[in-house]
Amino acid sequence: MAMARVPILVAVALMAASASCSAWDPTIRMVDDAVAPLIHALRPLLGSGGQLGSRGGVPCDSWRLGVEAYNVRDWKTVPANCEGYVGHYMLGNHFRRDFKVVIDQTIAYVDGLKLNGNGKDVWVFDIDETTLSNLPYYATHGFGARPYNATSFDAYVLEGSAPALPETKRLYYKLLKVGIKPVFITGRTEDKRAVTVGNLRSQGFSGWMNLTLKQHGFKGSAISYKSAERKKLQDAGYVIVGNIGDQWSDILGAPEGARTFKLPDPIYYIA
Amino acid sequence: MAMARVPILVAVALMAASASCSAWDPTIRMVDDAVAPLIHALRPLLGSGGQLGSRGGVPCDSWRLGVEAYNVRDWKTVPANCEGYVGHYMLGNHFRRDFKVVIDQTIAYVDGLKLNGNGKDVWVFDIDETTLSNLPYYATHGFGARPYNATSFDAYVLEGSAPALPETKRLYYKLLKVGIKPVFITGRTEDKRAVTVGNLRSQGFSGWMNLTLKQHGFKGSAISYKSAERKKLQDAGYVIVGNIGDQWSDILGAPEGARTFKLPDPIYYIA
Numbered sequence: 001m002a003m004a005r006v007p008i009l010v011a012v013a014l015m016a017a018s019a020s021c022s023a024w025d026p027t028i029r030m031v032d033d034a035v036a037p038l039i040h041a042l043r044p045l046l047g048s049g050g051q052l053g054s055r056g057g058v059p060c061d062s063w064r065l066g067v068e069a070y071n072v073r074d075w076k077t078v079p080a081n082c083e084g085y086v087g088h089y090m091l092g093n094h095f096r097r098d099f100k101v102v103i104d105q106t107i108a109y110v111d112g113l114k115l116n117g118n119g120k121d122v123w124v125f126d127i128d129e130t131t132l133s134n135l136p137y138y139a140t141h142g143f144g145a146r147p148y149n150a151t152s153f154d155a156y157v158l159e160g161s162a163p164a165l166p167e168t169k170r171l172y173y174k175l176l177k178v179g180i181k182p183v184f185i186t187g188r189t190e191d192k193r194a195v196t197v198g199n200l201r202s203q204g205f206s207g208w209m210n211l212t213l214k215q216h217g218f219k220g221s222a223i224s225y226k227s228a229e230r231k232k233l234q235d236a237g238y239v240i241v242g243n244i245g246d247q248w249s250d251i252l253g254a255p256e257g258a259r260t261f262k263l264p265d266p267i268y269y270i271a
Numbered sequence: 272m273a274m275a276r277v278p279i280l281v282a283v284a285l286m287a288a289s290a291s292c293s294a295w296d297p298t299i300r301m302v303d304d305a306v307a308p309l310i311h312a313l314r315p316l317l318g319s320g321g322q323l324g325s326r327g328g329v330p331c332d333s334w335r336l337g338v339e340a341y342n343v344r345d346w347k348t349v350p351a352n353c354e355g356y357v358g359h360y361m362l363g364n365h366f367r368r369d370f371k372v373v374i375d376q377t378i379a380y381v382d383g384l385k386l387n388g389n390g391k392d393v394w395v396f397d398i399d400e401t402t403l404s405n406l407p408y409y410a411t412h413g414f415g416a417r418p419y420n421a422t423s424f425d426a427y428v429l430e431g432s433a434p435a436l437p438e439t440k441r442l443y444y445k446l447l448k449v450g451i452k453p454v455f456i457t458g459r460t461e462d463k464r465a466v467t468v469g470n471l472r473s474q475g476f477s478g479w480m481n482l483t484l485k486q487h488g489f490k491g492s493a494i495s496y497k498s499a500e501r502k503k504l505q506d507a508g509y510v511i512v513g514n515i516g517d518q519w520s521d522i523l524g525a526p527e528g529a530r531t532f533k534l535p536d537p538i539y540y541i542a
Contacts, residue, residue, distance in 0.1 A: 062372040069339040069533045071373045094332075101333040102342045262340045
């Protein structure tokens with residue numbers, strides 16, 4: 001029974017993080033540093049003896065690189081032997097370090113842009129795992145190593161409590177400052193508009209130009225949906241100077257945008 | 272003076288590797304395991320106190336991920352603080368592990384193909400760092416942390432001694448077996464045809480359909496050159512079922528091929 005408390009501790013720590021607009025900043029890092037060692041204790045409860053290395057399966061760091069470089073595609077779940085690896089990666093500093101390098105590249109790119117200042121420059125953001133983090137959910141649902149459960153995930157989304165990814169916020173406000181308008185294009189469906197707006201606002205995002213959600217019943221791929229929405233922006237005279245997401249399906253498909261950025265996400269894959 | 276011998280030892284070990292058709296296989300791994308610890312000793316001679324971490328610069332593992340996921344672009348040299356990191360990565364098992372996961376994906380992809388067996392299916396290979404490894408050169412030239420030196424690099428290429436990347440060879444012979452024809456499209460120039468053919472043959476490659484080298488004086492980008500060559504194949508009725516390279520410029524640009532694969536290369540960038 002003593003073990004049963006561990007996930008609650010983690011959940012409390014993550015919820016404390018999510019209640020703040022600056023989740024994952026250095027203050028929260030201290031929380032996570034305390035949380036990270038609990039991952040091992042969590043293993044038995046989460047039904048996995050996740051390995052840090054390759055024992056019993058694919059080498060997890062190479063698999064993750066394969067995912068990020070778009071060599072590993074169409075995967076359904078994190079390899080069973082990599083649940084512990086992905087947990088450590090996400091809750092420790094590694095994920096944030098990788099994420100920050102991508103955002104540093106976006107900022108350098110923005111600094112190098114020659115903008116015409118006519119109000120037609122836009123930047124496309126995905127939401128889940130790009131702007132808001134669902135890590136509080138995945139930390140208690142096997143870090144992507146268990147099959148996707150739409151019911152429990154939707155219940156989490158409807159709480160509207162997902163913490164901001166602070167590095168993305170840094171990019172977001174940089175763009176507003178230089179006159180590039182943020183546009184959200186998300187795979188969340190239209191019925192989640194209110195909770196999504198509320199979640200974004202509570203996490204400190206405001207001033208976006210558009211928030212496009214998927215029409216309920218849309219059956220196409222993420223690539224076809226998202227590229228069609230970008231096409232509409234372009235046809236309306238906007239210039240997509242940048243496009244950022246955690247999935248390759250966020251950034252592939254013409255018109256991609258003048259430059260694309262792939263944020264790290266070893267937890268799930270969307271075609 | 273004792274220190275001066277260290278690079279020679281490395282060179283000898285690497286040349287021994289390159290003399291074998293099965294360089295980097297388990298036999299050679301033993302050589303590399305002996306070589307790897309010498310990297311630290313090499314640092315003073317190579318003019319760098321390379322760090323494994325982020326001290327004094329970018330975090331090297333995150334920078335490498337950024338390169339592989341095409342977030343970090345147009346870089347000229349490996350960050351100065353990452354020379355030691357890249358050296359360890361390349362000479363240890365990490366690079367080979369990452370490389371193998373990509374090739375495992377290619378094999379799984381090939382196994383899932385429905386081929387029409389009309390002799391029109393081809394697979395495009397880049398050469399340098401994809402089929403042949405120039406690591407023996409880069410191991411004694413700062414692992415990409417020093418500016419590119421065309422003179423010394425060309426001299427190395429003209430030796431024709433670059434070892435095969437054994438995992439690529441595994442893919443290559445798998446393709447021949449199932450009736451997919453290998454095609455090389457390389458940024459090496461036409462004047463290097465003889466040495467390139469000789470190097471490929473000495474490393475156990477044979478049976479390719481085409482070996483396309485760049486015309487001397489071509490001024491366009493690698494993307495424009497390589498995609499134009501792929502277009503010629505397509506226009507001649509060939510179906511490019513796969514395309515593999517270590518540079519994003521090997522695999523971007525229509526027609527890309529039905530599926531592309533990005534091999535790891537943290538040493539240099541070609542636009």
